[in-house]
Amino acid sequence: MSGYVLHDYYRSSASYRVRIALNLKGLDYARHDVSLLNGDQRSPEHLARSTQGFVPVLELPGGRMLVQSLAIVEWLDAAHPEPRLIPADPLECADAMARALVIACDIHPLNNLRVLKRLKHQFGVDDAGRDDWYRHWVAEGLSALEAMAGDGAFLGGDSPDVSDVCLVPQLYNARRFDLDLSPYPRLTAIDAAMQALPPVSAAHPDAVAPR
CATH class of the missing domain: 1.20.1050.10 (Glutathione S-transferase Yfyf (Class Pi); Chain A, domain 2)
Structure with a gap:
């Protein structure tokens, strides 16, 4: 188990991107649902993860939070290079x-x-x-x-x-x-x-x- 936690909403496009990237790289992660329809993204708990109140947030072991889907994909490429999603050339x-x-x-x-x-x-x-x-x-x-x-x-x-x-x-x-x-x-x-x-x-x- 990687220890990653993905805070996401199942229909969020940005969250869907990160789930695809994590899966393509074969990484294990737990999901924590943040219901956009219920307003969970504006809760103090989630705002502590993302100052914008957005999903997805990828929580790393130790508690570091990564936000913005393409930034997360870029980090995943650096931390787990195979298969590479952002070309090196x-x-x-x-x-x-x-x-x-x-x-x-x-x-x-x-x-x-x-x-x-x-x-x-x-x-x-x-x-x-x-x-x-x-x-x-x-x-x-x-x-x-x-x-x-x-x-x-x-x-x-x-x-x-x-x-x-x-x-x-x-x-x-x-x-x-x-x-x-x-x-x-x-x-x-x-x-x-x-x-x-x-x-x-x-x-x-x-x-x-x-x-």
């Missing part, structure tokens, strides 16, 4: 991070739960308008990412990289919001290849949802 690293950031910086923040709630409570957007907002930004980002995808089995080529780790949760959420994915054949094929990997399927929200 500088140009390959730049390409992989560019693809990952299309999702992590350009799609996900606009569709985060706190943003969707603000649309409703501050601007009076109804559920249909909220879902249209969500689909618009996902479609815009996925269109760019589809063009960035190469010919390999994964975005990272012959093996998954950090951008594949980000893609899977984003397509999960796209399906939840009924986005038509037919314009993105490369991305859906890569997602299917990822889902066929047992470490990835084990990270799926349905596999870790509270019972």
Whole structure:
């Protein structure tokens, strides 16, 4: 047992990324559910772990807390290099991070739960308008990412990289919001290849949802 504890929410995209990374590296960890719907992220206990009140938080043996999903993936690569998710080659690293950031910086923040709630409570957007907002930004980002995808089995080529780790949760959420994915054949094929990997399927929200 590694002694790691992942404080996460089963449907959180960022948490899903870290579960995939931990599983691909074959690391054991305990999960502690932080319910975003119940407001657990704003509890004093969780704010002591993450000053932003976000998930995921990876708690290391000894009590050190790591926050922000891509920073956690970068640390995991340094601490547990195999399989590597962020390429060592500088140009390959730049390409992989560019693809990952299309999702992590350009799609996900606009569709985060706190943003969707603000649309409703501050601007009076109804559920249909909220879902249209969500689909618009996902479609815009996925269109760019589809063009960035190469010919390999994964975005990272012959093996998954950090951008594949980000893609899977984003397509999960796209399906939840009924986005038509037919314009993105490369991305859906890569997602299917990822889902066929047992470490990835084990990270799926349905596999870790509270019972």
